[in-house]
Amino acid sequence: MKIKVIIGEENLNQEIPEGCTVQDLLKKMEIPSETVVVKKNEFIIIEEELIQEGDTIEIIKVIYGG
């Protein structure tokens, strides 16, 4: 299924399998979950939340080195 992913200035279209959670998505995109806050359709969600067709996922990196 298709979803939209926003990271910083980037807008990406991602294809993910049915039953995919936020955690799975982050793993697939190789983003360490300890460094980000994730919103689904503008609401903050936890990692185990399921993603559905057409969702917009925003990944906000809050932890930077240095």
Next chain:
Amino acid sequence: MNSCTKCGNTHIIIKRKHSGQSLCKECFLESINEKVLKNTRKYNLIEKGDKVLMALSGGKDSVVALNILNSLKERNIINLTALTIDEGIKGYREEGIKIAIENARKLGVEHKIVSFKEYLGISLDDMMAKNDQVRHACTYCGVFRRWILNRVAQEEEATKIATGHNLDDETQSILMNYLEGNINNLVRIGPKTEAPDRRFTIKIKPLREIPEKEVGLYAVAADLKVHLASCPYAGASFRWEIGSFIKELSINHPTIMYSTLRGFEKIKTALKKEVTIKGNLGVCKRCGEPAADDLCKACTFLKDWDVK
């Protein structure tokens, strides 16, 4: 079914692995406010009538700390001023300053902006361009920032300097100093510095027991405007290595940062008796700030560029 441990709201934004608590947005923000204010009382970080100078970079930590301290200002418990230091890091600091200004303005907090150029005669970028030393930019940046912070606090007659240090920063400092065998610095780590004399303003860390990730979550949940970017000089420093190591450990051992901090607090009292803290400080011959030797650390470094 996931629901807020406190109010039952089914829209939760955090599951705290270390406590098993799940919280909705409102209860999470409330829990952080409460914890910070509770620690402020517990460690006696602030007294009524204090004039607090908040070091405001525009990053998430300092913006969150400013917002929470502002609640004390609104209740007329403290006087609050924000200070932003422009190190002169091109392509990075400008945005942080802009965001710092916005935050101070929104809260109606008095805001001062000072620069390395103005106080030291040279920006960090120029230092690094002329630098044939082996030291990392962050070493200079940290020493000079502390020097300016102390100086402005004295100029402003502030009684406390507040910084945005979070739990991750604090456990990093504990581990770093321990692993480097720097026990003199280790015993000085705490929620509040004991200023050796009046020429040093007491420093406090209101966010010291809040994990970095939760500070970030707070900023997003409270819709605060924060500067999220990486400094061009940040990189593989020892601190960074230690930081990544503890964050990694925390994934499978969610209480590790708290236990590091608690364990350290327990041995600190005993350690302090053993470690003689350097006696009376003299005065730096060059700048007049407190110094252990003839020159303070900032002036020792500044000689390298021979400015001012």
